[in-house]
Amino acid sequence: MRPDEIHVIYGTQPLTMVKDLLDQMKAADHIDQGMKIALKPNLVVAKPSREGATTTPAIAEGIIQYLLEHNLRNISIIEGSWVGDQTARAFKICGYDEISRKYQIPLVDLQKDDAQNISVQGQSLKICKKVLETDYLINLPVLKAHCQTLFTCALKNLKGCIPNSEKRRYHSLGLHKPIAYLSKALKTSLNVVDALNGDLTFEEGGNPIQMDRIIAGQDPVLIDTYCASLIGYTKEEIAYISLAEQLGVGMGELARAHVVEYNRDLQNGTAFQPSKKAARLAERVHASDACSACFGGLIHALNRLEENGQLRQLEEPIYIGQGYKNQVLSGLGIGNCTSGCTHYLKGCPPSALDMVHFLETAKSPIK
Ligand code: SF4
The missing domain is CATH 3.40.50.11440 (LarA, N-terminal domain)
Structure with a gap:
């Protein structure tokens, strides 16, 4: 050590x-x-x-x-x-x-x-x-x-x-x-x-x-x-x-x-139980078999964006989870599972800090 x-x-x-x-x-x-x-x-x-x-x-x-x-x-x-x-x-x-x-x-x-x-x-x-x-x-x-x-x-x-x-x-x-x-x-x-x-x-x-x-x-x-x-x-x-x-x-x-x-x-999807606030932050998130380590990080990232007044400017749908593997999707992807999205953030799971930076640049629709 x-x-x-x-x-x-x-x-x-x-x-x-x-x-x-x-x-x-x-x-x-x-x-x-x-x-x-x-x-x-x-x-x-x-x-x-x-x-x-x-x-x-x-x-x-x-x-x-x-x-x-x-x-x-x-x-x-x-x-x-x-x-x-x-x-x-x-x-x-x-x-x-x-x-x-x-x-x-x-x-x-x-x-x-x-x-x-x-x-x-x-x-x-x-x-x-x-x-x-x-x-x-x-x-x-x-x-x-x-x-x-x-x-x-x-x-x-x-x-x-x-x-x-x-x-x-x-x-x-x-x-x-x-x-x-x-x-x-x-x-x-x-x-x-x-x-x-x-x-x-x-x-x-x-x-x-x-x-x-x-x-x-x-x-x-x-x-x-x-x-x-x-x-x-x-x-x-x-x-x-x-x-x-x-x-x-x-x-x-x-x-x-x-x-x-x-x-x-051994991470598996579906375990995440969102609280009331987490559910509100994740309103525009499409999750399918998302690992809780990944989804939890995304909730923290969305909370940071809300604190900075940037959450409402996010217009594109956000995808996360193993259920989106090998799918072509129009929107923002979080984690390696969503590599088929228009834009996605690499990582398994990515850190919330990387998610914040990724979503900040995406808050105006990416051309
Ligand atoms: S990117 Fe990794 S941590 Fe995130 S949902 Fe997929 S398998 Fe789970």
């Missing part, structure tokens, strides 16, 4: 997917026996993961099984929910109490932990002590949109590792700068992203978009740059990613990344 690697596995069975992924990455080779390992999910609110806000518990469970199978037993699950909720409630409602009982893994409520002052290049930060005592931090963010920072994933998930008073202070500072400095102070050893069904617009969920994949890598800047592209953003649009890169936290050049994909052939 090298820092420039991004590992992506597709599917709908998170427990087996994440174990396969860690096996492929040989993750255990990087962890010494006796190391204090902490899993940091995103349990920002006390809502089950199906609502798009919190980390799917089966991902944490799969990682725990993998670690135990490799005789790595010094494991805890740590989290501090947002100021408006109690971590203990989130542990229970999100399914982590059950995991804790089943595997005898302690749950650490960081809202109740003491904090330590850390200085990072002149910035003073408070970080929960239990996190600082960790030898190997496994960050388990959810890939989703955020109403203030637009996007949240690996870097921003670390905000659960600070006291509530500090969370309030970050908001008064506009979030981006303190998040970037926090990522400089707190090294993640591994980032395993829940990109199964993160929310379309808000960090608290309610509008989950099926994306059916788990993404892993060492470098949180690279992981965030890649994941931002999956919901239609560049790293330059998310200020804290660029700032973290400038601070030397990691490298955010996708062109230099080595992306390894697993189970791509």
Whole structure:
């Protein structure tokens, strides 16, 4: 496993997917026996993961099984929910109490932990002590949109590792700068992203978009740059990613990344269950057996176009899905399956960012 690697596995069975992924990455080779390992999910609110806000518990469970199978037993699950909720409630409602009982893994409520002052290049930060005592931090963010920072994933998930008073202070500072400095102070050893069904617009969920994949890598800047592209953003649009890169936290050049994909052939169509907003965004989309990884990306791309006021200018029909393979169609195609369209975007699946660029140039009918 090298820092420039991004590992992506597709599917709908998170427990087996994440174990396969860690096996492929040989993750255990990087962890010494006796190391204090902490899993940091995103349990920002006390809502089950199906609502798009919190980390799917089966991902944490799969990682725990993998670690135990490799005789790595010094494991805890740590989290501090947002100021408006109690971590203990989130542990229970999100399914982590059950995991804790089943595997005898302690749950650490960081809202109740003491904090330590850390200085990072002149910035003073408070970080929960239990996190600082960790030898190997496994960050388990959810890939989703955020109403203030637009996007949240690996870097921003670390905000659960600070006291509530500090969370309030970050908001008064506009979030981006303190998040970037926090990522400089707190090294993640591994980032395993829940990109199964993160929310379309808000960090608290309610509008989950099926994306059916788990993404892993060492470098949180690279992981965030890649994941931002999956919901239609560049790293330059998310200020804290660029700032973290400038601070030397990691490298955010996708062109230099080595992306390894697993189970791509196992993607299947028809699984996508559009929410009300997703259905509205997809009004002009013709989908036939579209893989959810592809269709989910398109929903995010259409949402970006709507935010930019460009969606209404799109005049041509959009086709997506395996049902359009080998068909000649008049309109815009998304993905390799639609190569018979007048214009189509290559990829299987293409990123939402590529879809945004493709649809932006197509918003006036292509001559
Ligand atoms: S291009 Fe076709 S096969 Fe590939 S992800 Fe999209 S719908 Fe699925």
